[in-house]
Amino acid sequence: MKPVISSFCHVKNNTVRVDAESQFEGDPLLPFPEFASSAFRHLGVAYPKFFKMDNLSKLALIASEYLFRADPAFLAVGGENTGIVLSNYASSLESDRIHAASIASKQAYFPSPSVFVYTLPNIMIGEISIRNRITGENAFFVTPFFNTNLIVSYVNLLLEEERTKACLCGWVELDGPAYEAFLYLVVPSSGTRKNSNFSEHSTDNINLLKNLGFGIL
């Protein structure tokens, strides 16, 4: 039997939804940084490191925090058995631009280490991993669209070959004011989950759930 999607989280339009139910609704006029702070504080989590991250990693961490909170059993397989496979199109462009601006002038050449470390999109996987002690298989793909064929093939193979026992997957995109995170949890079909409404991990189901979160069918 194919692996299944056990839960999903969608962060978009200053709203956080898990399994299509609203978890947090921020002021729609707030820019992303302010929304991110309010969404994170709403969790009541003491993790000051969040505020040092760039916006892309903050987006990924918010989505993962809400998702793991909704499905805490997901991490029960252990960090070493948990994989993370994420993707986007804009890569780490926002941090890239900030870094490029900081080294543009020879007279005022002061690159910031805390900006530079985020000039790779897979750092968001690192931040989620550090927070949750995940040390399993991980990959990040930069593709012009959310390539569900690629993700499904890769992740299903990981699970079927038991390279990992559970996998956090999805799309985390941020470029300028536009942003969207869609994360979901994939487990073997034989796993015991919090509810019985699981969807097979397939391209059709991923697209359905991604659009379901915000009422678009």
Added chain:
Amino acid sequence: MDALIEKLKREIIQQLNLVDLKPEDIDADAPMFGEGLGLDSIDALELIVLLEKTYGIKIKDPKDGKEIFKSIKSMASYIHANGKS
């Protein structure tokens, strides 16, 4: 020296994005790394950038870093002895 310590606290809070911390929350004698402020290696690099950018000081021997950044007070002493404040 007290004025420099207070100025340094504000600069460190801003440079390191220490949200939720105010200067009065920080003990100038407390360790900056490990315990105390709990800064990490990236923060250490940011402090080196802060020394150069704001105070015009380049640390010549990296081995001196441990003592210089032991606490905000030790950092202020180093700035007072080596650069414009």
